[in-house]
Amino acid sequence: MEELRLGVIGGGNMATAILSGVIKKNVFPKDKITVSDKDTTKLEKIREMGCRTTENNQEVLKQSDIIVIAVKPQVIDAVLDELAGKTKDKCIVSIAAGISKKYIISKLSTDKVIRVMPNTPLLIGMGASALTGRGTIPEYIYEKAVSIFSAAGFVTQIEDEQMNEIIFLNGTSPAFFFRMAGAMVEAAKEQGIDEEKALQLAAKTMEGAANMLLSSGKTPAELTAQVTSPGGTTLAALTAFDEFRFEEMIREAAKRCTGRAYEIGR
Numbered sequence: 409m410e411e412l413r414l415g416v417i418g419g420g421n422m423a424t425a426i427l428s429g430v431i432k433k434n435v436f437p438k439d440k441i442t443v444s445d446k447d448t449t450k451l452e453k454i455r456e457m458g459c460r461t462t463e464n465n466q467e468v469l470k471q472s473d474i475i476v477i478a479v480k481p482q483v484i485d486a487v488l489d490e491l492a493g494k495t496k497d498k499c500i501v502s503i504a505a506g507i508s509k510k511y512i513i514s515k516l517s518t519d520k521v522i523r524v525m526p527n528t529p530l531l532i533g534m535g536a537s538a539l540t541g542r543g544t545i546p547e548y549i550y551e552k553a554v555s556i557f558s559a560a561g562f563v564t565q566i567e568d569e570q571m572n573e574i575i576f577l578n579g580t581s582p583a584f585f586f587r588m589a590g591a592m593v594e595a596a597k598e599q600g601i602d603e604e605k606a607l608q609l610a611a612k613t614m615e616g617a618a619n620m621l622l623s624s625g626k627t628p629a630e631l632t633a634q635v636t637s638p639g640g641t642t643l644a645a646l647t648a649f650d651e652f653r654f655e656e657m658i659r660e661a662a663k664r665c666t667g668r669a670y671e672i673g674r
Contacts, residue, residue: 429560
């Protein structure tokens, strides 16, 4: 069987994150990867990673079997129009938020489409990506496409109809954790704690708490109770969460994220 080739349209941060995992795990040899972008500065960074680059999307089309469309939802129509009618026997992978698999299929006249919602921790090999099912894509090609994302973290399969709803859980949520960590550091500084030490403690605590969620077999509520002693400091802190309606804020953030996905989506 001939070795599969990877193409990426768009050379921004997410494309770089994806390629980092692919190259590190040798999912595709560097000489089998072609990346296009109109921004030559972005292409220079991609070339430094050892990949082939071009400003021409048609070149990516010719040189690839699996094509990742890594552009913003606002500009994806121009890319789809350029590829329309030319993607027979190609596997198309889209990471554009809000753009449904059904819409991409209608634009390209091919059903060999995978929709993926990745996140930026792919950059350090700790991503969490949700993707749609195989459909009519040959199994060996689908598995190769999945490995693009599993090379840099966790992957799970969901229905296309749930992809907009999943965005807040993994695509957007890194910003939630970064903002929470920032607020914790600022609160620590106000109490005289060194900023660098505060950031290290907050980040390592988040890391440890995440590992406990995944390995302990306990629910978030059970783990919260495990930390919370009657009349103790944690309970006192959590009263602020209750007074400021923390869970309600998270639900509202999720609704706004999903709503925006549908607003910009097709």
